Amino acid sequence: MNKGKRSRTVVRLIEVSLTLAVVFGWYCFGYYSQRSVMEANPVSLQSTEGMTENTDGKATEDIEGGTAGTSDSSLLASGIFAENRVEWQGKEYRRNTYIKAILCMGVDQKGGLNETTHAMGGRADGLFLIVQDTARNQFKVLMIPRDTMTPVTITDLRGNVVGKDLHHLTVAYSYGDGREQSCEYVVEAASGLLGGLQIDHYLAIDMEMIGQVNDAVGGVTVTVPTEGMEKRDPAFIKGASVTLHGDQAEKFIRYRNTDEGNSALYRMDQHQEYIKGFFQAVKRTARSESGIVEHLFNIVQGHMITDMSKAEYLKIGTDALGMGGLEDEDIFTVPGYGITGEALYDEFYAEESELIPLILKLFYREDGNSGG
Numbered sequence: 498m499n500k501g502k503r504s505r506t507v508v509r510l511i512e513v514s515l516t517l518a519v520v521f522g523w524y525c526f527g528y529y530s531q532r533s534v535m536e537a538n539p540v541s542l543q544s545t546e547g548m549t550e551n552t553d554g555k556a557t558e559d560i561e562g563g564t565a566g567t568s569d570s571s572l573l574a575s576g577i578f579a580e581n582r583v584e585w586q587g588k589e590y591r592r593n594t595y596i597k598a599i600l601c602m603g604v605d606q607k608g609g610l611n612e613t614t615h616a617m618g619g620r621a622d623g624l625f626l627i628v629q630d631t632a633r634n635q636f637k638v639l640m641i642p643r644d645t646m647t648p649v650t651i652t653d654l655r656g657n658v659v660g661k662d663l664h665h666l667t668v669a670y671s672y673g674d675g676r677e678q679s680c681e682y683v684v685e686a687a688s689g690l691l692g693g694l695q696i697d698h699y700l701a702i703d704m705e706m707i708g709q710v711n712d713a714v715g716g717v718t719v720t721v722p723t724e725g726m727e728k729r730d731p732a733f734i735k736g737a738s739v740t741l742h743g744d745q746a747e748k749f750i751r752y753r754n755t756d757e758g759n760s761a762l763y764r765m766d767q768h769q770e771y772i773k774g775f776f777q778a779v780k781r782t783a784r785s786e787s788g789i790v791e792h793l794f795n796i797v798q799g800h801m802i803t804d805m806s807k808a809e810y811l812k813i814g815t816d817a818l819g820m821g822g823l824e825d826e827d828i829f830t831v832p833g834y835g836i837t838g839e840a841l842y843d844e845f846y847a848e849e850s851e852l853i854p855l856i857l858k859l860f861y862r863e864d865g866n867s868g869g
Contacts, residue, residue, distance in 0.1 A: 572692065573849050578856060579693030582864070585853060590861040595632035598694065598860065599805075599813065600684055601625050602701040603750075606675060610703050610802055613675035615656040621670040621683050622704065622761075623750070623768060626696070628859050629813065634820050637859060638772060640830040642762050642845040643667035647690040650682050665844070666690065670701075676802055690831075690847060691856060700810065703800035704747065711746035713793055714778040719749065722766040726752050746771070758837045762845060769828050776823045783818050790814035829855060 581592040606619020628637040648661045649669040669686040673679025680699045688696050711717050718740045726733035729752045730745060741749055750771055753764040782789045791811055832851035838844045
């Protein structure tokens with residue numbers, strides 16, 4: 498082989514080696530990213546057995562009407578509230594059409610609510626359902642623990658749906674696009690948790706906006722409910738009354754002692770306290786600023802995702818101002834118990850025997866009763 502041919506051969510070998518290196522590098526990167534996501538969001542993905550591939554390349558389940566990764570035959574899992582009529586313990590109930598369910602999400606996602614890579618988005622850390630009685634102009638709130646275990650939709654990094662698996666409700670958001678699709682995945686998972694209950698609307702807000710909204714109503718006064726919060730702010734002594742300003746609002750809502758199991762569950766006391774305080778602050782501010790509701794929504798406009806029109810969410814806010822106070826008896830929490838799972842992650846499980854009558858109380862009426 499002459500010198501020219503040897504040179505060309507060496508160059509060709511180098512080119513092939515570089516190509517293989519690049520391909521191998523991308524493969525490792527993809528594998529590492531996928532593994533990082535799964536370690537950050539621990540989930541036991543079901544096998545691809547029993548899955549078929551559509552012509553568009555997306556995987557779908559072969560299981561007829563079932564949920565991969567779960568074997569729960571409970572009434573909630575069977576979708577007891579997917580219908581307007583329900584029979585429970587010998588009585589019949591009908592969905593109260595005057596009562597609307599609006600799922601609110603406080604999203605922890607760096608850089609705002611922008612589109613992200615699937616399975617690597619933010620999390621819906623603050624979750625609660627507004628229960629609006631449009632006939633009586635009354636509001637109640639159902640708090641949903643972020644670590645509640647329920648079937649969630651799982652996607653790969655390209656957004657293809659892999660299936661469903663039992664997982665923390667908070668991570669349902671991360672498998673979407675960081676915007677509408679993420680919200681829809683959370684709505685789907687929350688509805689499943691609540692036995693197929695129809696959720697009428699959703700509204701998600703970037704948690705980074707808490708301070709601005711808090712200060713727009715002149716600060717929010719709370720009573721510190723949790724031990725040890727002074728580690729985050731010297732003013733946060735249990736039992737103390739504090740008017741939150743600036744970043745204090747976010748500190749108050751986010752604080753939890755990660756050295757304790759199920760600390761996110763205990764943090765819900767802070768969420769409940771803040772919701773009550775914020776509601777009172779808005780009502781107080783409205784006495785001097787009639788347009789406060791619209792002003793608040795304008796502040797978060799670019800940091801909010803909702804399937805409601807502006808007229809719809811402004812009416813909800815205005816109606817809320819017209820009602821009385823929001824007291825402890827108006828705020829409920831999904832009943833259940835918290836444990837530390839095998840992977841040392843906190844897990845919360847709803848107690849069906851208590852959750853079913855609570856949903857009936859909030860959204861249904863016994864058949865034969867008059868009124869809405």
